[in-house]
Amino acid sequence: MATGLVEPGKLDGIRAVADRYAIALTPTLVSLIDRADPNDPIARQFVPDPDELLATPEERADPIGDHAHSPVKGIVHRYPDRVLLKAVHICPVYCRFCFRREMVGPEGDGTLSPEKLAAALGYIREHTEIWEVILTGGDPLVLSPRRLAAIMRGLADIAHVKIVRFHTRVPVVEPDRVDRELIEALKGSGKVVYVALHANHPREMTQPARAACARLVDAGFPMVSQTVLLRGVNDDPAVLGELMKAFVETRIKPYYLHHPDLAPGTGHFRLDIAEGQKIVAALRGRISGLCQPTYVLDIPGGHGKAVIGENAIHRQGGCYSVSDFRGEEHAYPPR
Ligand code: SF4
Numbered sequence: 001m002a003t004g005l006v007e008p009g010k011l012d013g014i015r016a017v018a019d020r021y022a023i024a025l026t027p028t029l030v031s032l033i034d035r036a037d038p039n040d041p042i043a044r045q046f047v048p049d050p051d052e053l054l055a056t057p058e059e060r061a062d063p064i065g066d067h068a069h070s071p072v073k074g075i076v077h078r079y080p081d082r083v084l085l086k087a088v089h090i091c092p093v094y095c096r097f098c099f100r101r102e103m104v105g106p107e108g109d110g111t112l113s114p115e116k117l118a119a120a121l122g123y124i125r126e127h128t129e130i131w132e133v134i135l136t137g138g139d140p141l142v143l144s145p146r147r148l149a150a151i152m153r154g155l156a157d158i159a160h161v162k163i164v165r166f167h168t169r170v171p172v173v174e175p176d177r178v179d180r181e182l183i184e185a186l187k188g189s190g191k192v193v194y195v196a197l198h199a200n201h202p203r204e205m206t207q208p209a210r211a212a213c214a215r216l217v218d219a220g221f222p223m224v225s226q227t228v229l230l231r232g233v234n235d236d237p238a239v240l241g242e243l244m245k246a247f248v249e250t251r252i253k254p255y256y257l258h259h260p261d262l263a264p265g266t267g268h269f270r271l272d273i274a275e276g277q278k279i280v281a282a283l284r285g286r287i288s289g290l291c292q293p294t295y296v297l298d299i300p301g302g303h304g305k306a307v308i309g310e311n312a313i314h315r316q317g318g319c320y321s322v323s324d325f326r327g328e329e330h331a332y333p334p335r
Helices: 008-020 027-032 041-046 114-126 145-156 180-189 207-218 237-249 273-283
Strands: 075-079 082-086 132-136 163-168 192-198 223-228 252-258 294-298 305-307 314-316 319-323 329-332
Touching: 027 041, 075 114, 082 114, 114 145, 145 180, 180 192, 207 223, 223 237, 237 252, 237 273, 273 294
Parallel strands: 082 132, 132 163, 163 192, 192 223, 223 252, 252 294
Antiparallel strands: 075 082, 294 305, 314 319, 319 329
16 A cells, blocks of 8 residues: 555554455555545545444444345346346455445455356346346456456347446546447447446546546446445535536436445444435535435345435334335344
8 A cells, every 4th residue: 555645553453454354546546645634535435444443233244135145156136127247356446435345355255257157147148037237346347358348248149138237436546447448348248338437525536537437428338326425525415516516527427325334344434314314405406406316225134225315214213114125114223
């Protein structure tokens, strides 16, 4: 890690974090960090902190329940019409609040071997109800264009798959990676390709990041955004509004604003849902309707997403009651 990013008093704690979780920053991200600001929102997302060793009882290794819905390695089939295809568990940067922090990294669940990838594609081929394949991980755009092209060729002849979606941070953290070769690889399936960009602070939307996104949109890939609502990063309507406007200016439709998941050692990032609802409500009317994200919670245990904006959920005692897409109610935080 670049020198000068960590206070000397935290070094021992950070070594202990490094023993447990993956750490990586790209030069692009390091250049965005204001070292004079002890509360820099970019540093807070990527520079490890000893607080990551403080786990709370409600936190869990698999907070959104991927394992419960994984019929074959690399596939998560949680909803009827779509699957996650987790081809790789490496990322160019490791977010300190990552919901898959126990699975990603050099010591994590690795990259699917050609045999495992063939089995995952076989599962998609056999399940004709699968309309959309979402490549996530890890960050699928760390794969070489050659490997991406192989995956896209594998999807090309599966007629019932109409949409392929990539979830990535690459255009922001390594914008030069979005080049002609990568774009040609993404076109290789002949399917409609969407790209969901993960960014959490307006300072991430630099000119090179915007240019990388423009290359994707100009190539014919519609873009949507996903943002995690994080204490000390974007828990302010002005900051969040600026980020949403930056997305729209870049031709990216704001999509999900995620309530932070119950990943181990991430309590210092989490807000109460009521605080999140107030922040989201404050965006309404102040900024264009185009800029409004949907505030969602991944219900712990693998029950899928629930919309949790004001009036969408109710509080009972110390808990919220959250309804999944089948209409079943779940307590949050889980008891
Ligand atoms: S890019 Fe996504 S998968 Fe990778 S560390 Fe960040 S949140 Fe986790």
